[in-house]
Amino acid sequence: MINITDITILDDLQASWNYPTSIRFGVGSISRLADACKQLNIKNPLLVTDAGLVKQAFIQQIINNNQKAGIEIAVFSGVKPNPTASNIEQGVSVFNQAKHDGIIAVGGGSALDAGKAIALMVKQRLPIWDFEDTGDNWKRVDADKIAPLIAVPTTAGTGSEVGRSSVIVDEKNASKKIIFHPDMMPDSVIEDPALTRGLPPHITAATGIDAFVHCLEAWCAPAYHPMADGIALEGMRLIKQWLPAAFNNGDDLVARSHMLVASSMGATAFQKGLGGIHALAHPLGALYDKHHGLLNAILLPYVLHRNKPAIENKIKHLAHYLQLDDISFNGFMNWIMDFRAALNIQNNLSLIDINLEKKELVGRMATEDACASGNPVILTAIEYSQLFECAVKGVLK
Ligand SMILES: [Zn+2]
Numbered sequence: 001m002i003n004i005t006d007i008t009i010l011d012d013l014q015a016s017w018n019y020p021t022s023i024r025f026g027v028g029s030i031s032r033l034a035d036a037c038k039q040l041n042i043k044n045p046l047l048v049t050d051a052g053l054v055k056q057a058f059i060q061q062i063i064n065n066n067q068k069a070g071i072e073i074a075v076f077s078g079v080k081p082n083p084t085a086s087n088i089e090q091g092v093s094v095f096n097q098a099k100h101d102g103i104i105a106v107g108g109g110s111a112l113d114a115g116k117a118i119a120l121m122v123k124q125r126l127p128i129w130d131f132e133d134t135g136d137n138w139k140r141v142d143a144d145k146i147a148p149l150i151a152v153p154t155t156a157g158t159g160s161e162v163g164r165s166s167v168i169v170d171e172k173n174a175s176k177k178i179i180f181h182p183d184m185m186p187d188s189v190i191e192d193p194a195l196t197r198g199l200p201p202h203i204t205a206a207t208g209i210d211a212f213v214h215c216l217e218a219w220c221a222p223a224y225h226p227m228a229d230g231i232a233l234e235g236m237r238l239i240k241q242w243l244p245a246a247f248n249n250g251d252d253l254v255a256r257s258h259m260l261v262a263s264s265m266g267a268t269a270f271q272k273g274l275g276g277i278h279a280l281a282h283p284l285g286a287l288y289d290k291h292h293g294l295l296n297a298i299l300l301p302y303v304l305h306r307n308k309p310a311i312e313n314k315i316k317h318l319a320h321y322l323q324l325d326d327i328s329f330n331g332f333m334n335w336i337m338d339f340r341a342a343l344n345i346q347n348n349l350s351l352i353d354i355n356l357e358k359k360e361l362v363g364r365m366a367t368e369d370a371c372a373s374g375n376p377v378i379l380t381a382i383e384y385s386q387l388f389e390c391a392v393k394g395v396l397k
Contacts, residue, residue: 002056002057002058002154002194002195002197002198003057003058003061004028004030004031004057004058004061004062004192004194004195007027007028007194007253008027008253009026009027009028010026010027010253010254010257013025013026013027013193013254013257014026014027014028014029020162020185020268021162021185021186021187021188021189022036022039022187022188022189023162023188023189023190023191023264024036024188024189024190024191025191025260025261026191026192026193026257027192027193027194027253027257028192028194029190029191029192030058030062030152030190030192030194030195031065032190033062033065033066033104033150033152033190034065034066034069034070034071036150036188036190037066037069037071037102037104037150038069038071039188040102040148040150040187040188041101041102041148042071042101042102042104042148042150043070043071043072043101044071044072044074044098044099044100044101044102045071045073045074045100045101045102045103045104045150046073046074046075046076046091046094046095046098046100046102046103046104046118047059047062047063047073047074047075047076047103047104047105047106048076048077048079048091048103048104048105048106048107048111048114048115048118049075049076049077049079049105049106049107049111050077050079050080050081050107050108050110050111051077051078051079053077053106053107053111053154054075054077056198058195059075059106062106063075073104074094074098074100076090076091076094076095076118078090078091079091079107079110079111079114080110080169081110081289082110082167082169082176082285082286082289083110083111083113083114083117083166083167083168083169084168084169084170084171085128085129085168085169085170085171086171087114088114088117088118088121088128088168089121091114091115091118092118092121092122095118095122095147096122100147101147101148102119102147102148102149102150103115103118103119103147103148103149103150104149104150104152105119105149105150105151105152105186106152106154107152107153107154107155108153108154108155108157108158108207109155109157109158109160109167109207109292111154112151112153112158112160112161113158113160113166113167113168114166114168115149115151116149116151116160116163116165116166116184116186117166117168117179117184118147119146119147119148119149119184120141120146120166120179120181120184122145122146122147123142123145123146123147124141124142124145125142126140128168128179129170129177131179131180131181132177132178132179132180133165133177133178133179133180133370134370137180138180138181138182141181141183143181143183146181146183146184148187149186149187149188150186150187150188150189150190151186151188151189151190152189152190152191152192152195153189153191153195153196153260153263153264154195154196154198154199155196155199155203155207155263156193156196156199156204156207156208156211156246156256156259156260156262156263157206157207157208157209157210157211157263157266157293158207158210158211158263158267158292158293159211159214159263159264159265159266159267159268159270160267161186161189161191161264161267162185162186162189162264162267162268163184163185163267163270164180164181164182164183164184164185164271165178165179165180165181165184166178166179166184167179167282167292169286174286174287175283175286175365176282176283176285176286178370189264191260191261191264193253193256193257193259193260194253194256196256196259196260197250197251197253197256198250199250200250201247201248201250201344202344203291203293204243204246204247204250204259205243205247205297205343205344205345206291206293206294206297206345207263207293208239208243208246208247208259208263208293208343209239209243209293209296209297209300209340209343209345210266210292210293210296210297211235211239211259211262211263211265211266212235212236212239212243212266213266213277213278213296213297213300214232214235214266214267214269214270214274215231215232215233215235215236215239215262215265215266215269215270216232216236216277216300216304216318217270217273217274217275217276217277217278217371217374217375218231218232218266218269218270218271218272218273218274219232219233219236219269219314219318220275220307220310220311220314220315220376221272221273221274221275221374221375221376222273222310222374222376223272223273223374225271225272228268228269228270228271228272229269229272231265231268231269232265232266232269232272233318233321234265235262235265235266235269236318236321236322237321237322238258238259238261238262238265239259239262240322240339241258242254242255242258242259242262243255243259243343244339244342244343246259247343272374273371273373273374274371274374275303275307275371275372275374275375275376276303276306276307276366276371276372276375276377276379276384276387277296277299277300277303278296278369278371279366279367279369279371279372279375279384280295280299280303280362280366280384280387280388280391281295281296281299282365282366282369282371283361283362283365283366283369284349284354284362284388286365287358287361287362287365288353288354290352290354294345294346294352295349297340297343297345298345298346298347298348298349298352298391299349299391300336300340301333301336301337301340301396302387302390302391302396303375303387303391304333304336305333305396305397306377306379306383306387306390307375307376307377308329309377310376310377311329311376312329315329315332316328316329316332318332319331319332319335322335347394348391348392348393348394349388349391349392350392350393350394354392355392356388356389356392359385359388359389360381360385362384362385362388363380363381363382363383363384363385363386363388364381364384366379366381366384366388367379367380367381367384372384
């Protein structure tokens, strides 16, 4: 049970940043939520979270603490693990019926994505799919009508709190779609590492590797973006150093602090681009309803191996920065395999009950995914199907 009354403040790891948005960082920073609301002129916010988190003590503590500061929080907890368009519609109607004036999204990637999409949609005239992340669709958004939004992550992985998009499930054709607008970046973020203490080890591992993959795919994406590259490298170094500690002892707040900031770094870096790991993880998440971070963690070495001809030098540079013993592509691959194994990540997709039945469909959906264009090697649907087969069978080729 996550409680916010029994924590030790880590003075060295407290900060306020304004990059890439306003961030109040550090153990205990949830107590600064009322300040964030006041700064954005929010008096009557709707707190968006999921059915599991709403039962945690800290949600009621947040409500009580803010009430004392004159802020009346109502709760919408109808967010599924992979949020759907109907979840968003329900949230929008609750927001409008009670005339709320802002959103506080609290949770993992799903709750944050749902909160961001609700904030986007509360006053729009067009349906959500009109804002899918292709071409210039985002320009159809009436940006003045987006509700003020505060994000409070409770996992360290998606980095959705500093991202400008939401992944929403289109139930009609069982696909995940990316909804994008630059102003979907939350206006304010509270990053309190104490809120991530409740994550069980397997979720800590899967979400932590998701953050690593965000940095890695951004680093390998071919676009020219040295700022993103710098953030990606340091994000991976932090995860290498601190994810095993957070996995082995969930109450290690120093490890939880570094993992939470590394997660935001991943999403900041991936403005540069993602790649084939995400292009495959998105259809697999939609078709098999599996955890996004776990899918990425399993897919990681297979896609890396496939991309080798295009990324060998970049991976050597990365291996050097991470101070690996063997500064080579193979040295990095070996380290990744050991790192994954130490976090109890399954080695192939068959071990999480994914088979080859939908092989062709997966390949086709991967090429249609927005992340495919960031992969260092542009792969056809047949090539993605083959890569998927390798990841199911556990074969590197
Ligand atoms: Zn991801």
